[in-house]
Amino acid sequence: MDIKGEYHIACERQKVWDALNDPEMLRKCIPGCESLEMDAENQLRARITAIIGPVKSSFDTRISLQNLNPPESYTLTGESKAGAAGFGRGSAEVQLRETEGQTQLRYVAKFQVGGKLAQVGSRLVLGATRKMADEFFGNFSRELDPSALRIDLDSSESRASSGIPQRTWKAAALAVLALLIWWFLIR
Amino acid sequence: MYEFNYHRPGTLEEAKKMLSASEDPKIIAGGMTLLPTMKFRLARPSDLIDLGNISKLHGIRDDGDSLFIAAMTIHAEVASNELVRAGIPALAELAGNIGDPQVRNRGTLGGSIANNDPAADYPAALLALDAVVQTDKRSIPSERFLSGMFETALQSDEIVTGVTFSRPKRAAYAKFPNPASRYAIAGVMVAEYADSVRVAVTGAAACAFRAAELEQALSSDFSAAALDGLEIDAGELNSDLHASPEYRAHLVILLAKRAVAAAGG
Structure with a gap:
């Protein structure tokens, strides 16, 4: 399942790019992020508390940045394991385009679940991921530009958005995993 | 634990x-x-x-045009209470088919709606019966209260005290339950009022919602036949091992027809 999003930020592209690569900025914007550290070049370690319904759980997660093409694009990948229940794996391609001194942020994210988790329901995963992405992007764009605009690409898949998706992405993956485990166990 | x-x-x-x-x-x-x-x-x-010991959170009251049910009222009580059975029998029927006897004798109205599980039954009743959620701070119309998947308009220190349900001319709830959990794979509640018809769907999407097209069709003709040929967009519906989005879309129309028939339409 793909999740796409696009955002317009009244900021130069370089600034958006820098913000996307600033651990402190990301920490502030990822919903539930308690800590985020740079382990190595383009390797991040985050501790994120996911809250969905009755679930409130913290996860350690590793995120890596690949295909870096500053200040234009990169790919974000992350993976979490949930023991016997399965795994979650995500990636997001983020693109920044400059238009008249403003920046267009576009992302396409993919999320896969495997093992028993995969039986649980892709729509719920999509819903939870989109929600987290929305929240993250909203936070991020407001930090840079209080009047940033979210653009709907199409009716169903477009809500989230671009720039920060990587982080978002990861946070979303974690929340989704928690939700899935819980869902799977309860039903 | x-x-x-x-x-x-x-x-x-x-x-x-x-x-x-x-x-x-x-x-x-x-x-x-x-x-x-x-x-x-x-x-x-x-x-x-x-919250079990707070007496203010227990009780059912008939307010004429509406029925007030306090937050800590268990499902079994809603199902068997005379005021509910006489005032809004469809609501008693809905409560009587939530989960199993253990759940119905522990689970509460306030707890269920504060959790807002996408497959729970009560959210459909909130939307169909034009309900207003009462909290210790304010009154919240159900459409604003149910804000998303497992999400409500409640603040972190806000407590649901009860729900006011508008009394319809007639109403019914039909659900296709998961045979193990009795959660709704899809569930539809229809309610006819003097000036409108409300149709609420639960279990099918990330959050319970009102089906505007079905409401329109039923407003001019409250009969199952009025829903012939109508379709629900499967694009936003849930998919899991129990049912595909397309199957859920089919169920919604089918259940809406059953509910209308059960309501006497």
Whole structure:
């Protein structure tokens, strides 16, 4: 399942790019992020508390940045394991385009679940991921530009958005995993 | 399950004080979702604040055009209460088919709607019966209260005190339950009022919703035949091992027809 999003930020592209690569900025914007550290070049370690319904759980997660093409694009990948229940794996391609001194942020994210988790329901995963992405992007764009605009690409898949998706992405993956485990166990 | 402190306040004021004094508190009503989640260690509240002893949160009242049901009323009581059976029989019927007898004798109206599980039955009743959720701070119309998947308009220190349901001319709820959990794979409640028809769907999407097209069709002709040929867009519906989005879309129309027929339309 793909999740796409696009955002317009009244900021130069370089600034958006820098913000996307600033651990402190990301920490502030990822919903539930308690800590985020740079382990190595383009390797991040985050501790994120996911809250969905009755679930409130913290996860350690590793995120890596690949295909870096500053200040234009990169790919974000992350993976979490949930023991016997399965795994979650995500990636997001983020693109920044400059238009008249403003920046267009576009992302396409993919999320896969495997093992028993995969039986649980892709729509719920999509819903939870989109929600987290929305929240993250909203936070991020407001930090840079209080009047940033979210653009709907199409009716169903477009809500989230671009720039920060990587982080978002990861946070979303974690929340989704928690939700899935819980869902799977309860039903 | 991790350790936690357990509180059982006797008044709302006391409960609010405990909420603000605790480090990471969670309110518990029936605990039908919270307790399993805690047992799986997916939640670790420092303090549980049990609302069971607050007398203000119990009781059912007939207000003429509406019915007020207090938050801590268990499903079994809604199902068997004379005021509900006489005033809004469809609501008693809905409550009587939630979960199993254990759930119906522990689970509460307030707990269910505060959790807003996408497959729970009560959210459909909230939307179809034009309900207003009462909290210790304000009144919230159901459409604003149910804000998303497992999300409500409640603030972290806000407590549901009860729900006011508008009394319809006639109404019915039809659901296709998961045979194990009895959660709705899809569930539809229809309610006819003097000036409108409301159709609410649960179990099918990330959050319960009203089906505007079905409402329109039924407003001019309250009969199952009025729904012939109508379709629900499967694009936003849930997919899991129980049912595909297309199957759920089919179920919604089918269940809406059954509900209309059951309501006498």
